[in-house]
Amino acid sequence: MKLASEILELICEGLGLEAGYFGGKLSENSMLSVNRYPPCPDPTLTLGLPKHCDPNLITILLQGDVCGLQVFKHGEWIGVGPVPDAFVVNIGYQLQIISNDKLKGAEHRAVTNSKVARTSAAFFVSPSRDCIVEPASALIKADNRPLYRAFEFTEFFSNYMSEKGKCEVVLEPFKLRA
Numbered sequence: 601m602k603l604a605s606e607i608l609e610l611i612c613e614g615l616g617l618e619a620g621y622f623g624g625k626l627s628e629n630s631m632l633s634v635n636r637y638p639p640c641p642d643p644t645l646t647l648g649l650p651k652h653c654d655p656n657l658i659t660i661l662l663q664g665d666v667c668g669l670q671v672f673k674h675g676e677w678i679g680v681g682p683v684p685d686a687f688v689v690n691i692g693y694q695l696q697i698i699s700n701d702k703l704k705g706a707e708h709r710a711v712t713n714s715k716v717a718r719t720s721a722a723f724f725v726s727p728s729r730d731c732i733v734e735p736a737s738a739l740i741k742a743d744n745r746p747l748y749r750a751f752e753f754t755e756f757f758s759n760y761m762s763e764k765g766k767c768e769v770v771l772e773p774f775k776l777r778a
Contacts, residue, residue, distance in 0.1 A: 601630055604660060604725045607689055611658075615699055617738055625731035626698075629655060633726045637668060640712035648710030648718075652765040654692035656726035656759055661688040666718040672707040680708075693756070694727060694770065697748045700735035707767050727753040748774045 608622035639649040648668060663669050669680040669688065680688060690706040710720070727733055734750035751774055763770045 601725075603687070604630070604658065606724065607658060607660070611695070611703075615702060615736070615739065617736055622657065625728045626694075626713070626733075627725050628728040628731065629726040630697070630757065633722045633724065635722070636718050637710065637712050637718040637720075638727075639715055639717055641714055644660070646712055648712050651704035651707060651709045651767065653696075653767050653770075654690055654724065655694070655760040655770075656692040656724045657694040657698075657743075658692055658725050659690040660723040660725075661690065662721045663688055664719050666713055666716050668710050668720070669716045670709050670711055670742060672701050672709075676711050677709070692726075693760075694733055696732055697771075697774065700738050700739050700744065700747050702739065705767075719735045729753070729754040729757075744776075746776060749776055 601715075604627065608627060609619060612619055612621045635648070640646055651672065661724070663680070663682050665684065666681050667679050667681055670677040671680055672678075690708065691703045692703045695703055698703045712718075729752070731753045732750050733753055733756065735746040735748055740746050749769075756774065759773055760770050
């Protein structure tokens with residue numbers, strides 16, 4: 601959690617938000633998920649995890665030493681090679697909303713390997729269930745209207761689960777129309 605707090609402070613600085621903006625209810629919940637992906641003789645037959653963006657604020661991933669993480673960029677899947685002693689930080693939907701789309705959720709998936717098992721550990725940082733999430737007022741100006749309405753995180757998470765995390769539709773109920 602200390603690493604997550606430091607990363608969120610750097611994001612505050614980068615966005616021009618006051619120090620500590622992501623403290624309190626915005627980063628109150630955390631969860632660690634360890635995933636094991638056994639070798640699959642034909643990786644084209646199964647995915648480790650289907651494409652999705654994370655519903656939380658940020659995810660800190662220790663991906664191990666076997667390639668398996670892929671991100672979707674410019675219409676293609678790109679493998680994210682493991683870097684020894686390093687973490688991957690994924691932007692989640694909540695940070696995309698708070699930044700008013702200055703930062704985008706990372707569309708990603710996990711793939712299997714034909715010869716080697718893979719283990720990864722993901723640390724998710726999320727708002728509390730009753731936390732109100734909305735674009736940061738410091739980022740809203742006359743030429744940069746809010747793109748999302750305010751909502752409780754529990755409402756977002758319920759929608760995310762009912763839509764099975766489908767990137768194409770999960771943000772729609774929260775978008776403001778021009």
